[in-house]
Amino acid sequence: MAHIEETPTMTTAQQPLHSGFGAASTAEDVIKGIDLTGKVAIVTGGYSGIGLETSRILRAAGAEVVVPARDPERARAALKETDGVAVEPMDLIDPASVDALAERFLASGRPLHILVNSAGIMATPPTRDARGYEAQFATNHLGHFRLVARLWPALVAAHGARVVSVSSRGIRFSPVVFEDLHFEHRAYDPFLAYGQSKTANALFAVELDRRGRAEGVRAFAVHPGQIIDTGLAKHLSEEALRAAGVLDEEGRPVRDPARQQKTVPQGAATGVWCATNPRLDGLGGVYCENCDISPVVTAGNEAEWRARPGLPGVLPYAVDPEAAARLWEVSERLTA
Known part of the structure; x- marks a missing residue:
């Protein structure tokens, strides 16, 4: 087979790099030896869960960190142990609020080296935003789409920015249903809506x-x-979580990284790896888990992948370039 030169226009292969990290690696493990002094990062949802750990780790490595928050007071309280993180008001479901955050950031004249889109909602009751859009799609995807578009000049000014989009194995619940994004013609299902937003x-x-x-x-x-x-998971009952095998009989979280059941520091690791690891220089456009690029799930092993939560992989429809281009055009229209 002829050797093909790597060019900047080639898409990174959706296959593991064998990074040396794994399912049990923590964000502290993957940041070791990486100095982010002089870098600027924005972490949406950076005051709870894996977002909070991401903010803490990036700040400890020397980055200047900005956390946009729907509830700035709660965010400041959550971040009180992490010196030097700036909290800014922003609500992803409110376009004017997203624009205002971006305008304030651009006015500061800073480049943006790292943007981690970690905020999200899951399996909510049927809710629509002021535009009539389904809330999970509007928050998890369209809010971040708009934020990236508005912050574009700062990302370009970094001369080597990385944007990390926190998706989920929830992609298994649904592709993006372009014919009915907002559940106007089908019964609303909280997991179908969540899955669609994570595929997006x-x-x-x-x-x-x-x-x-x-x-x-x-x-x-x-x-x-x-x-x-x-x-x-606040919209899910304890009974549902126990049935899903993520809580034990006493209601405690089950920890088993081999089955992707992780602690918060383990959960933050892949996003931090994607945001900072030098092995990813010149690469991109891939779906990652367990601090590595995921393999593509084939038709032959999809049933096994769905049955075994520890088996890494991404469904083809979640990395399909044609669907990605179509989603971009639709998102531009929806965010005007």
Whole structure:
């Protein structure tokens, strides 16, 4: 087979790099030896769960960290142990609020080296935003889409920015259903809506990377693992969580990194790895888990993948370049 030269226009292969880290690695493990002095990071949702750990780790490595928060007082209280993190008001579901945050950041004249889109909602009751959009899609995908678009000049100014889109194995619940994004023509299901939004997060990284790499902006999607004590599962009953095998009989979180059931420091590791690891220089547009690039799930092993939560992999529809390009165009229309 002829040797093909790597060029900046090539897409990174969706296959493991054998990074040396794994499911049990923590964010502290992957940041060792990496100095972020002089770098600026924004972490949405950076005051709870894996977002809080991400903020803490990036700050400890020397980065200047900004955390946009729907509830700034709660965010400041959560971050009180982490010196030097700036909290700014922002609500992802409110376009004017996203624009205002971006305008304030751009006015500071700083480049943006790292953007971790960690905020999200899961399995909510049927809710629509002021535009009539389904809330999980509007918050998890469209809010972050708008934020990246508005912060674009600062990302380009970094001359080597990385955008990390926190997706989830929830992609298994649904592709992006372009014919009915907002559940206007089908019964609302909280997990179908969540799955669609997480698939959108993964596809966003694919097309963002394609559009951004010529200007040094690379993008990654991550499955952090199943971390039950982040507040994300607040709309689910304890009974449902026990049935899913993530709580034991006493109601305590089950920890088993081999099955993707992780602690918060383990859950934050893949996002931090994607945001900072030098092995990913020049790469992007891939879905990652367990601090490595995930393999693609094939038709032959999809049933096994769905049955075994510890088996890494990404469904083809969540990294499909055509679906990613279509989602980008639809998102531009929806965010005007």
